[in-house]
Amino acid sequence: MATLRCPLIAGNWKMNLDHLQSIAFVQKLGWALKDAKYVESNVEVALFPPFTDLRSVQTLINADSLPFAFGAQDLSMFDDGAHTGDISGLFLKALECSYVIVGHSERRADHSEDDAIVAAKSRAAIRHSLVPIVCVGETAEDLETHGAAKIPVEQLTKVLEALDAKDNYVVAYEPVWAIGSGQAATPDQANDVAAALRETIAQVHGSERAEATRILYGGSVKAANIASLMKRPDVDGALVGGASLDVSEFSSIIQFPKHVTLDS
Numbered sequence: 001m002a003t004l005r006c007p008l009i010a011g012n013w014k015m016n017l018d019h020l021q022s023i024a025f026v027q028k029l030g031w032a033l034k035d036a037k038y039v040e041s042n043v044e045v046a047l048f049p050p051f052t053d054l055r056s057v058q059t060l061i062n063a064d065s066l067p068f069a070f071g072a073q074d075l076s077m078f079d080d081g082a083h084t085g086d087i088s089g090l091f092l093k094a095l096e097c098s099y100v101i102v103g104h105s106e107r108r109a110d111h112s113e114d115d116a117i118v119a120a121k122s123r124a125a126i127r128h129s130l131v132p133i134v135c136v137g138e139t140a141e142d143l144e145t146h147g148a149a150k151i152p153v154e155q156l157t158k159v160l161e162a163l164d165a166k167d168n169y170v171v172a173y174e175p176v177w178a179i180g181s182g183q184a185a186t187p188d189q190a191n192d193v194a195a196a197l198r199e200t201i202a203q204v205h206g207s208e209r210a211e212a213t214r215i216l217y218g219g220s221v222k223a224a225n226i227a228s229l230m231k232r233p234d235v236d237g238a239l240v241g242g243a244s245l246d247v248s249e250f251s252s253i254i255q256f257p258k259h260v261t262l263d264s
C-alpha cells in the first residue's frame with residue numbers, strides 16, 4: 001500500500017437495506033468504530049446505499065458527525081430532462097454525495113452498460129464534482145481466454161480517454177468471477193492487475209495522475225483477507241459488497257491496519 005494514497009474502504013450495499021434499516025446500520029457502524037477508536041485520517045470509509053436511503057444516510061452522518069463519506073451506486077449520463085427512472089448527478093451533489101460508482105459489472109450485465117456508457121457516466125460525475133469509482137474487471141471466460149489484465153485495461157482506457165488528467169477519479173478492479181463467489185483473487189493477482197491499470201493511467205494521463213490515483217480491489221473481500229490485499233503496493237483499498245452489510249465484519253475490514261502483520 002502506497003503511503004501517499006489514503007486507503008479507501010467502500011461499502012456497496014447493492015439493492016439491500018431500506019431507508020429505516022440504513023439508519024440503524026450506519027448508527028451501529030459508527031458505534032462499533034468509536035468503540036474500536038478508529039482514526040479516520042488513516043483510512044477513508046465510504047458508504048453506497050440505494051438511492052432511496054441517501055437522504056436518511058446524509059442526515060444521520062451530518063447530525064452525528066460520523067466519519068463516513070457516501071455516494072450512489074449509479075447516475076445518469078444526462079443532467080436533467082425526459083429520462084424516466086434515472087437520477088442526475090446534480091441531485092446526488094445536492095445530497096452531498098462525494099462519490100458515485102460507475103460501470104459495476106452488475107450494471108454492465110443487467111442494464112447492458114458498455115464502455116461508452118460508462119465513459120459518459122464518468123464524465124457526468126466529473127461535471128457535478130462527484131468522484132467516479134470506475135469499475136473494471138474480467139469474467140471467468142475472459143480470464144481463461146485473455147488472462148487477467150487485458151479486459152480491465154481495455155475497459156479503463158475507454159473511460160480515461162473521455163476524462164482529463166486533472167479529473168479526480170478512483171478505479172476499482174473487480175474480477176467478475178470473484179464478486180459474490182466467496183473466491184477472491186489472490187493478493188498477487190489483484191496487485192498485478194492494479195499495477196497494469198496504474199501503468200495505463202500513466203500512459204493516458206501521465207505518471208503524476210497515476211501515482212495519485214487510488215486503485216481498489218473488489219470481489220469477496222472479508223476481514224480474513226483484507227490485510228494481505230492491503231499489503232500489496234498497488235492495492236489502495238477495497239470495494240466491498242456482501243461483507244459491507246455486516247457491521248462487525250465491515251468494521252473489522254475498515255480496521256485492517258490493526259491486523260496487517262508481517263506474515264499476512
Ligand code: PEP
Nearest residue numbers: 179180218219220241242
Ligand atoms: C461488489 O459487488 O462490488 C463486490 C465486490 O461484491 P462482494 O464483495 O460481495 O464480492
